[in-house]
Amino acid sequence: MHQSEIQKAQRVIYLVTGYRKGSISESESAELEAWLNFSPENQDLFNELNSADQKEKALGIMNPYSVNDSFENLKTRIAKEDQLVEKKRRYSWIAAAAAILIVVSIGGYFYTSTDRENIMVDGLAVAKDVAPGSNKATLTLADGRTVELNGDKQSVIIKANELTYNDGTKIISEGRSRNQYAVLTTPKGGQYQIILxxxxxxxxxxxSTLKYPAEFEGSQRVVQLSGEAYFExxxxNAASGRRMPFIVKTETQQVEVLGTHFNINNYPDETDSKTTLLEGSVRVSAASVIPASQLLxxxxxxxxxxxSEFIKVIKVVPATVIDWKNGDFIFDTDIKTIMRQISRWYNVEIVYEGNITEEELVGTISRSxxxxxxxxxxxxxxxxxFKLDDTASPGVEKRVIVMP
Structure with missing residues (x-):
């Protein structure tokens, strides 16, 4: 069997497993449906996988072997099928999918009642998966009240004495003075949009955390950021009709703008604080560096x-910086930087074993x-x-073990 056919078989395993667990995404569900509709053989295979007879047959295959030996034996049989005529080869990967799915599920590689969730086979994940992050945030008002924002809404709109969602749904009447600050906080696995x-x-x-006033007063608009945010x-100032400088303060720097689009990455666990300009101009200032300010x-x-004691300025492709805002991962950096992004978006704990590469890895995939x-x-x-297991700290979805 050709390697591509084996990969097709593995893909079918992944889709059917997700269907069984109820963790399949909409796009994966559509992919599975397309496979089922491709031929009657595919539909028959899918039905057979749930029959008692097939499970008994699989148990018979498993008896003489350990789980690993059974899988190796199965791969040997798949390789021999490569000698078959072209007509038979056309459906060989379908049969392989059936054999692998039955044998492996009986052997305990799939999510079962024993709740084994820590296995990856030949690069194919067959464990209970971790869903991507979503709209999720908490709003803490100046008087101490907290509001868990609706994940089905796109954004929250701030007015002097009222909070609403983007569709006009009222959240709460704040009843607070204009110069008091509130705090918007996203957890790991969360993101949210706010309109000031x-x-x-x-x-x-x-x-990430954003601290902002209900209404801007004086000659400046000032907010405070920890983590990462994209600003337009x-x-x-829509409330006053005045042109006022907009200032973002972080632990390490101050960014001053008038009207512009930019991104700030200032996570505590990152070694650098980065400000990326897409449109307009910004001035980045920090008392501890030379020069004390830099116009981008x-x-x-x-x-x-x-x-460092210096501000470094480089040219970048903005799309690779605001990939998260556009719903993607665009990787072009070392694995540890990548895994910090993954840890924040999937709320997982990262552990390293062995001599991990320091090379830059390149790849693109949707954050969904x-x-x-x-x-x-x-x-x-x-x-x-990688391997996944459930020994992560409390409140964390999984532990991801990174290996050479």
Whole structure:
């Protein structure tokens, strides 16, 4: 059997497993349906996989072997099928899918009542998966009240004494003075959009915090950020009609703009604080570096390393920086930086074993995919491999073990 046919068989295993567990995504469900509709043989195979007779037959195959030996024996049989005529080969991967699915599920590689969720076979994830992050955030008001924002809504709109969702649904009447600050917090596995009282739009990435006033007063608009956010700053304060500088303060720097689009990455666990300009102009300032401020042009990024005394400015492709805001992962960096992004979006704990490569890995995949699909993209580089298990810290979905 050709390698591509084996991969097709493995893909069928993944889809049917997701269907059984109820963890299959909409796109994967459509893929499975297309496979079922391709031929009557596919539909028959799918039905047979759930029959008692097939399970008994699988048990008979398993008896003489261990799980690993059975899988190796099965792969040997698949390889021999490569000698068959072309007409038979056309459906050989379908039969292989049936054999692998039955044998492996009986052997315990699939999610079963024993709740084994820690196996990956030949790069194919066959464990209970981790769903991607979603719209999820908590709003803490100045008086201490907290609001868990609706994940089905797109954004929250801030007004002086009222909070609404983007569809006009009322959240709460705040009843607070204009100069009091509130805090929007996204957890790991969460993101949210907020529209401030001046009309500025902010997309907050996972594990981030934004502190803002109900209404801007004085000669400046000031917010505070920890984590990552993408800003589309209104040139004119919609509430007052005045042109006022917009300032974002972080632990390491201050970014001043008037009307512009930019991204700030300032996570505590990252070694650098990065500001990337897409449109307009921004001035990045930090008292501890030289020069004390730097004016950025579009497609430029400032980098302030925590152990450096200088502001570094480089040219970048903005799409690779705001990939998260556009719903993608665009990887072009070392594995540890990549895994920090994955940890925040999927709420998983990362553990390293062995001598992990420091090479930059390249890949692109939607952030709407389940965790194992993202890991498979990285694993295809043959530079790293992964395992999942349930020994993660409380409140964390899974532990991801990264290996050479």
């Amino acid at each position: 009282s001046d009309g500025t739009k902010i997309w907050l990435n996972a594990a 700053v209104a040139k004119v 042009k579009p497609n430029q990024q400032s980098i302030i390393a925590k152990d 995919k389940h965790l194992t699909e993202v890991l498979k993209v990285l694993q295809e580089t043959n530079k790293v491999h």
